[in-house]
Ligand code: ATP
């Protein structure tokens with residue numbers, strides 16, 4: 001309060017914003033019918049109740065780019081409580097950043113109240129910052145102008161009013177969209193300090209849209225990458241999913257590494273890529289290429305698989321070290337290495353148990369896939385994680401690991417009928433003769449050929 005008063009007395013303008021550019025429907029090409037009917041319903045209802053409400057963010061941006069929006073975000077001057085009261089199917093979520101989710105079956109419309117700068121806060125519990133300037137609470141409400149400059153990138157700050165078809169542009173977003181650039185609104189360094197996740201968002205949009213970051217948006221990232229350690233691991237896990245599951249993981253990985261951010265998310269992996277063999281690079285690159293391909297084909301991608309792949313090179317390095325330096329038996333070394341690699345990873349990004357367990361199963365099955373004698377191959381086929389483990393095996397081979405045609409064998413085994421399967425197992429050799437190769441394979445399986 002005192003701050004505000006002092007500012008007013010010193011004659012400093014509180015909000016020296018120029019009016020928006022108003023682009024009529026005839027000039028931007030967006031049509032109301034392109035937006036989600038549910039998002040339009042939410043806006044209608046807010047406007048009928050006397051509030052202003054707009055579509056904003058990715059929905060507007062992606063439609064202007066003739067793309068398919070992932071979701072539709074609504075911005076309004078109604079507070080979260082006022083919004084919630086208008087809808088039966090609404091709930092307020094978040095503490096750091098309170099928003100309202102209005103649910104229509106499987107679709108959720110996110111409704112955000114216009115935000116303002118923190119010096120306009122009257123209540124300290126709405127605005128809280130850490131010693132590095134990070135926003136711990138960002139619930140100071142304002143008007144549409146202040147909201148526009150609190151958004152991250154200019155292309156994300158275009159407001160569409162479905163009631164008259166106008167597009168409101170406070171930040172030169174339309175020009176940046178046409179120039180195909182990602183431009184941070186305001187002073188990039190200050191905005192990254194407020195929320196380091198914006199660095200990941202800059203990379204994500206740049207990769208996904210094929211836009212270049214402007215120099216001023218890109219330059220501070222490497223310098224500020226270490227701020228990522230202040231972001232809660234659970235939030236970073238969510239961001240990793242958005243980065244890796246948007247169909248542009250390959251470019252995203254390159255950009256993350258170029259700007260020093262991959263290390264903040266996967267320190268063990270980054271170290272293996274820098275110091276390790278070429279195999280590591282091929283392996284991780286192939287993993288993201290496969291992920292992008294699966295997404296293009298509308299196939300499921302589980303975070304467990306991505307984490308299993310990213311952590312495989314550091315896991316192998318740790319196993320090798322324990323086996324060679326400490327002469328530890330393989331199975332024990334594997335357990336010990338897993339613990340080390342996982343605990344380092346969990347200090348950076350969370351990995352919920354529902355993914356952690358399958359990730360470890362994918363790894364454990366790599367030891368079992370070579371052992372196919374007797375009924376073992378049949379039993380493995382029934383394992384709930386077999387398919388992911390088989391894909392992982394193929395990935396290892398694709399990256400250049402020599403596994404004596406194990407991938408091909410499993411491909412044929414899956415395609416074969418019962419009789420052929422029996423024969424394939426028989427062809428592996430008699431149990432007596434198998435014992436030796438079994439021991440050999442146990443020893444060599446988890447160790448990739450090239451050592452860092
Ligand atoms: P997509 O939904 O396709 O991933 P989006 O741009 O809609 O992209 P959301 O995370 O849905 O991204 O956020 C909606 C909008 O909210 C953004 O477009 C941006 O205007 C604003 N926004 C989101 N996160 C931040 C942030 N960390 N800092 C500032 N503004 C943000």
Ligand code: MG
Nearest residue numbers: 057058071073
């Ligand atoms: Mg969105």
